[in-house]
Structure formats: C-alpha cells, structure tokens
Amino acid sequence: MTALQARFGAAIGWLLPVVILLIWEALSRAGIITENVLPAPTEVFAAFLRVLKSGDLARNIGVSAWRALTGLAIGGSIGFALGLANGLSLLSRNLTDTTLQMVRNIPHLALIPLVILWFGIDEGAKLFLVALGVFFPIYVNTLLGIQTVDPQLIEMGRTYGMDRRALFLRVILPGALPSIFVGLRYALGIMWLTLIVAETISASSGLGYMAMQAREFLMIDVVVLSILIYALLGKLADSFVRVLERLCLQWHPAFQKTAQQPART
Amino acid sequence: MPKPQLRSVDSAPISAPPAFSFQSVSRHFGEKSVLSNIDLTVPQGQFVAIIGKSGCGKSTLLRLLAGLDQPDGGQITRAPVQPGQSSIRIMFQEPRLLPWARVVDNVAVGLTGLASRSEAKARAHDLLEKVGLSDRDGEWPSVLSGGQRQRVALARALIGQPSVLALDEPLGALDALTRIEMQHLLSRIWQTQGFTAVLVTHDVAEAVILADRVIVLDAGKVALDLAIPLPRPRRHGHPDLAVYEQKILAQLFGEDGAQA
Ligand SMILES: Nc1ncnc2c1ncn2[C@@H]1O[C@H](COP(=O)(O)OP(=O)(O)OP(=O)(O)O)[C@@H](O)[C@H]1O
Numbered sequence: 001m002t003a004l005q006a007r008f009g010a011a012i013g014w015l016l017p018v019v020i021l022l023i024w025e026a027l028s029r030a031g032i033i034t035e036n037v038l039p040a041p042t043e044v045f046a047a048f049l050r051v052l053k054s055g056d057l058a059r060n061i062g063v064s065a066w067r068a069l070t071g072l073a074i075g076g077s078i079g080f081a082l083g084l085a086n087g088l089s090l091l092s093r094n095l096t097d098t099t100l101q102m103v104r105n106i107p108h109l110a111l112i113p114l115v116i117l118w119f120g121i122d123e124g125a126k127l128f129l130v131a132l133g134v135f136f137p138i139y140v141n142t143l144l145g146i147q148t149v150d151p152q153l154i155e156m157g158r159t160y161g162m163d164r165r166a167l168f169l170r171v172i173l174p175g176a177l178p179s180i181f182v183g184l185r186y187a188l189g190i191m192w193l194t195l196i197v198a199e200t201i202s203a204s205s206g207l208g209y210m211a212m213q214a215r216e217f218l219m220i221d222v223v224v225l226s227i228l229i230y231a232l233l234g235k236l237a238d239s240f241v242r243v244l245e246r247l248c249l250q251w252h253p254a255f256q257k258t259a260q261q262p263a264r265t
Numbered sequence: 266m267p268k269p270q271l272r273s274v275d276s277a278p279i280s281a282p283p284a285f286s287f288q289s290v291s292r293h294f295g296e297k298s299v300l301s302n303i304d305l306t307v308p309q310g311q312f313v314a315i316i317g318k319s320g321c322g323k324s325t326l327l328r329l330l331a332g333l334d335q336p337d338g339g340q341i342t343r344a345p346v347q348p349g350q351s352s353i354r355i356m357f358q359e360p361r362l363l364p365w366a367r368v369v370d371n372v373a374v375g376l377t378g379l380a381s382r383s384e385a386k387a388r389a390h391d392l393l394e395k396v397g398l399s400d401r402d403g404e405w406p407s408v409l410s411g412g413q414r415q416r417v418a419l420a421r422a423l424i425g426q427p428s429v430l431a432l433d434e435p436l437g438a439l440d441a442l443t444r445i446e447m448q449h450l451l452s453r454i455w456q457t458q459g460f461t462a463v464l465v466t467h468d469v470a471e472a473v474i475l476a477d478r479v480i481v482l483d484a485g486k487v488a489l490d491l492a493i494p495l496p497r498p499r500r501h502g503h504p505d506l507a508v509y510e511q512k513i514l515a516q517l518f519g520e521d522g523a524q525a
C-alpha cells in the first residue's frame with residue numbers, strides 16, 4: 001500500500017459521518033425532522049459556540065475528563081497490580097481470584113444507589129464507580145496475558161541465566177503487553193459509559209450534568225451537543241491508545257507495515 | 266581449556282580431557298523408564314550425534330546434560346568453565362527468539378550475566394556476521410525466514426563461548442536446502458570455535474556428515490557407539506558416508522530395514 005492510499009484509507013472512515021450530517025441538515029431544513037425532536041447540525045453548532053463562549057463547556061469537559069482519568073488511574077493501577085500478582089504468584093491467585101471472579105459478576109452500575117448512600121453526590125461516588133468499572137477488564141486481561149506467555153520462551157530465559165527480575169522485564173511483561181492493551185481499550189469504553197450514567201444521575205458539574213440541566217430548560221441543542229462530545233472524547237481516548245499500542249507493539253506482526261510481510265520458509 | 270585447532274582424520278581427540286561424562290545415569294517418569302544406566306564420556310572438542318527413534322529419550326538426555334532436569338540415578342560431571350564463559354548452551358528445535366527484541370538484542374541475550382549490555386551488543390554484531398546475518402541486526406524476528414531465525418538462535422547460543430553446545434534437532438523444521446546450508450555453517454563454526462557439540466537428530470545422513478561419533482539410543486540404552494573417522498569437509502552422497510549410514514540404519518531397524 002502506498003502512503004497516499006494509506007492516507008485515503010484513513011480519510012474514508014470520515015466520509016460516512018459527513019454524509020450523515022449533510023442528510024440530517026437537509027431533513028431538518030425540509031421540516032421532516034422537527035426541531036423539538038432533533039435540532040439541525042447548524043443549530044447544534046450554534047449551541048456549541050454559545051457554551052464555548054460562556055466557559056461552561058470547557059469547565060464541564062475539564063471536570064468530566066478529570067473524573068474519567070483519575071478513576072482510570074486508580075482502578076487501572078489496582079487491576080494491573082493484582083493481575084501481575086496473580087499471574088506471577090500461585091499463592092496470591094488462590095487467595096484472591098475466586099473472590100474477584102464473584103465480585104466481577106455484579107454489574108458495577110447496580111451499585112449506584114449504594115454508592116450514593118456512601119458518598120452522596122460527591123466526587124468520591126463517581127471516582128469509585130469509574131475505578132470499579134475499569135478494574136476488571138484490566139485485571140482479567142493482565143492476568144490472561146501473563147498466563148499465556150509462551151512457556152518455551154520462559155524456559156529459554158532461564159537457560160540463559162536470567163534472574164527473576166530480568167525474566168519479568170524481558171520476557172513476561174512484553175509477552176503480556178498485547179493482552180494488557182486489549183484490557184485497556186475495553187476499560188476506556190467502560191470508563192465513559194460509567195461516567196455518563198453517574199453524571200446523569202447525580203452530579204453538579206460535568207458533561208452529564210450539563211446535558212441534564214439543558215433537558216430541564218428544554219435546550220435540546222445542548223443535549224445533543226453533550227452526546228456528540230461524549231462520542232468525540234471516546235473516540236479520542238481510543239485513538240490515543242491505538243497510537244500507544246502502535247509504539248509499544250512495533251514488533252507484533254499485526255502492527256507492521258504491510259510492505260514488510262514476514263517471509264517464512 | 267585447550268582448544269583443538271586442526272581437525273583431521275583422527276579428529277576425535279580421545280586424549281582430550283572429558284567435557285562431560287554420564288555415569289550410569291537413569292531417568293524415569295512415573296513408572297516409565299526413559300533412560301537406564303547410561304554411561305557416556307565425551308572428550309572436549311568432540312562432535313557427537315545422538316540418534317534414536319522418536320520418544321527414546323534423546324531430548325531427556327540433552328535436558329539432563331543442560332541441567333534443565335535432574336537424573337533419578339547416577340551422576341553427571343561437567344568440566345569446570347573459565348570465568349566469562351558459559352558452560353553449556355542448548356539450542357532447541359524452535360528458535361525461541363523474543364519476538365519483541367530486535368535481532369541484535371536477541372543475540373545479546375546469550376551474554377546475560379556474562380557481559381555488560383553495551384559490550385554484549387557489540388559482540389552480538391560480530392556473531393551475526395559469523396552466521397551471515399550482519400545486515401539484519403536491526404530487524405524484528407518476525408520478518409526473518411525460518412532458517413534465518415535458527416541462525417540467530419545459533420549466534421545467541423555461541424556468543425557466550427560455551428564449552429558445550431547441545432542441539433536438539435535444531436534443523437528439523439527447515440527445508441532440505443536450508444538444512445544443508447545450516448549443516449555447512451554449523452560444521453564451519455564448530456571447526457573454528459573448538460566447542461564440544463552434542464547434536465540430536467532424526468537424520469542419519471546429517472549425523473554422519475557432521476559428527477566424529479554417532480550414538481544410537483534404543484530402549485533407554487546406548488545401543489551403538491560408532492566413530493566416524495572421515496576427513497572434512499564431507500560431501501553429501503559420498504560412498505564412504507553411505508557405509509556408516511548403513512551401519513546406523515541396521516542398528517535402528519535390524520538388518521532387513523537397512524536393506525530396504
Ligand atoms: N516431563 C515429562 N513427563 C512425563 N513424561 C515425559 C516427560 N518428558 C519426556 N517424557 C517421556 O519420555 C519419553 C522420552 O521423551 P523425549 O522427549 O526424551 O524423546 P525424544 O527421543 O526426544 O523424542 P523425539 O525424537 O520425538 O523428540 C517419552 O515417552 C515422553 O513421553
């Protein structure tokens with residue numbers, strides 16, 4: 001594939017959203033979609049400029065992003081640490097895995113009433129829910145990644161005299177990395193979902209709160225705007241992880257340029 | 266360690282001190298006895314090939330030699346090594362390269378604990394040149410061919426200047442042409458480096474062309490210990506080789522099998 005074709009291939013993904021926007025605008029102008037169902041894209045854009053000027057948008061996005069990332073950092077690092085511990089130590093796995101698997105079967109959003117009782121509508125409630133939501137995909141995939149590292153490579157490392165530390169850093173962790181990334185991408189999806197629900201139900205700031213406020217004042221354009229921004233933020237986070245993945249997994253055949261297809265005998 | 270420099274007709278230097286020796290070594294898994302009372306002494310610098318039917322315990326013997334497994338009975342003694350030198354390296358049927366390390370770093374793995382990282386890298390370059398891959402050091406293993414990967418694995422095994430190199434069917438997965446090429450390479454490197462080589466193989470022709478001495482394992486015992494005092498380089502299809510091949514095949518399959 002040439003560079004030009006590659007760029008065209010990436011651009012073509014944006015073709016459909018643009019076409020949908022154009023059709024949406026046309027239908028709104030023709031009066032087929034009425035304003036109280038769905039405002040036209042141009043009106044949503046006007047709402048965007050309005051909240052941008054008032055400073056509401058930046059503040060609410062900032063608050064939501066802070067909650068999302070802090071929750072991810074807390075839940076993600078605990079999940080990663082436990083995944084490592086249980087992947088490397090049988091004792092640790094026997095001790096905690098059964099409990100974790102049981103907790104995993106409770107949908108974390110079912111805890112919302114309880115969490116509100118515990119934390120009120122404070123930041124704590126949102127952080128707790130996000131952290132709990134992202135914990136499991138990261139835990140499960142880290143553990144899986146470590147358990148599926150090729151035992152032949154581990155034996156090779158041992159015969160070449162690697163100590164435990166070298167074995168972990170040079171064989172086990174890199175081998176588990178693809179799976180850890182899968183977990184991270186799942187976690188990001190759950191992160192936004194949890195945050196939307198939590199902010200819609202109980203919050204005094206953030207994107208979900210902005211949408212709920214707008215609903216009370218029947219500002220449907222702002223409601224639609226909030227939803228679109230959620231979609232964009234989700235896409236942004238996913239793209240970020242993809243870039244990170246591409247950097248960290250350069251060695252992986254799936255991430256190598258098609259020009260260097262592996263030649264096998 | 267005195268390194269035998271020139272190898273000729275009587276290349277197996279019987280007078281050399283032993284590189285390792287098995288004294289009535291046994292190994293069984295559960296009820297099943299895999300090796301029983303193996304006695305085998307290999308002098309330093311010798312090239313030994315081990316042949317036997319599938320499941321007769323060749324890999325087990327090699328794993329015992331490499332210290333990856335412990336014998337149930339008997340004793341294995343290995344010659345002491347000099348500092349900065351690795352005692353024994355094992356090369357497996359699969360290359361077992363780290364997919365996330367560049368070729369040069371994979372070779373440098375062979376100096377773990379023996380040299381600093383930067384020194385290891387510099388020496389890895391030299392080794393890659395020896396195996397004919399000097400221009401591929403920055404590549405990922407996934408872009409190499411099967412034969413090239415095995416050559417990287419060979420470089421990794423040799424970089425620590427092992428006194429004994431154990432090879433467990435390292436060429437088994439390669440196509441016939443690449444195999445012959447690798448046999449030449451192995452033979453050339455062995456002649457210049459002076460390590461003791463123990464090659465497990467299924468291929469009688471390969472054993473005869475490479476080795477000073479062929480051991481046939483059968484039912485957990487050494488069934489044949491045959492010296493191959495032919496000059497090198499040996500050429501595939503030479504009638505002298507055929508004589509030895511016949512002897513080995515006869516041992517493996519009985520006289521009838523060798524005739525067929
Ligand atoms: N860890 C183990 N546990 C139980 N049995 C084993 C183990 N390792 C080897 N064996 C058994 O020991 C026997 C010899 O195995 P080994 O791998 O040494 O054979 P081999 O001669 O290398 O065969 P091949 O030529 O097919 O590689 C086999 O019957 C095998 O099933």
Ligand SMILES: [Mg+2]
Nearest residue numbers: 323324325433
């Ligand atoms: Mg074997």
